[in-house]
Amino acid sequence: MTPTPTEPLRVFLVEGNPLIRIGLGAVLSDGAVRLVGEAADADACLERVGDADPDVMLLDLDGPRGSGLAAVRSLVRRFPEVGVVATGSARSEESELALAALSAGARGFLLKDSEPALILDAIRLVRGGGVVLSPGVGDVLPTLLAAAADVPGRCTLSGLTAREHDVLRLVAHGYDNRRIARELSLSDKTVRNYVSAVLSKLGAGSRGEAIVAARVAGLGGASRWGKPVRPAPR
Structure with missing residues (x-):
């Protein structure tokens, strides 16, 4: 809803x-x-x-x-x-x-x-x-993600195609597959395939992990607080 x-x-x-x-x-x-x-x-x-x-x-x-x-x-x-x-x-x-x-x-x-x-x-x-x-977690998140991704076979965002970048950017905005399909004029099935490819290339186990990786890399736009990923205030 x-x-x-x-x-x-x-x-x-x-x-x-x-x-x-x-x-x-x-x-x-x-x-x-x-x-x-x-x-x-x-x-x-x-x-x-x-x-x-x-x-x-x-x-x-x-x-x-x-x-x-x-x-x-x-x-x-x-x-x-x-x-x-x-x-x-x-x-x-x-x-x-x-x-x-x-x-x-x-x-x-x-x-x-x-x-x-x-x-x-x-x-x-x-x-x-x-x-x-x-x-505190937002401050150390890039280091945590880098350590988690320091595994042979995992790729950075540089391994994505231009279309995969587009898909990841919209994933980072929080859009579901149907909304991404509308935004990019693609079929739902094609978007599902792109999302699967992006997760595989990033070595991400979920959309949530991909969102954070994208936000750390600057995709998806800044939040109203001016940071891609907002650490809660102390």
Whole structure:
């Protein structure tokens, strides 16, 4: 669903801690944002998200046995139009968690104790195709991505054709395949093939990881804050 200027953004919340879930639920009730569903774990989330039809999801990564990251992968595959923002509470591991979430297809990573204004700002930014990150991660993201990509066979953006650059630029804007097809006057199938080729050449495991790589390289346009990838303020 694409909200009109008068419709609130629809958000689904997945959080295992009931007290945190209540607190975040209160944040997600400011008039411009509407909480359309919530769940205590990833399994319940996957059962309900289709009916809830959210624009953005806040998804807890602190579940048992890596279930949060598995849920991100499933959600991105089944509901590519939904912007997933992973949340976590482990500050000492935030960079690694952020990279894992982005690799799984998330559009960002936030700490659960982020300021309410930041959470609402992040939801709006992700719905518009942006990427959000917890404090400090944006500063080290290029280094993290370079280290993750330092594997034989992985290519930089220089390995893309002109048309693949065009496709990646629109992916970095947050467009889905159907919108990209309209923008470039291509068939949906052709766009799917281009996206697959781009992910393969970048060595990206998901659209989310490709978006971040593109934003770091300057594709996709700057956000309203003047940076391709916006680190959350301290």
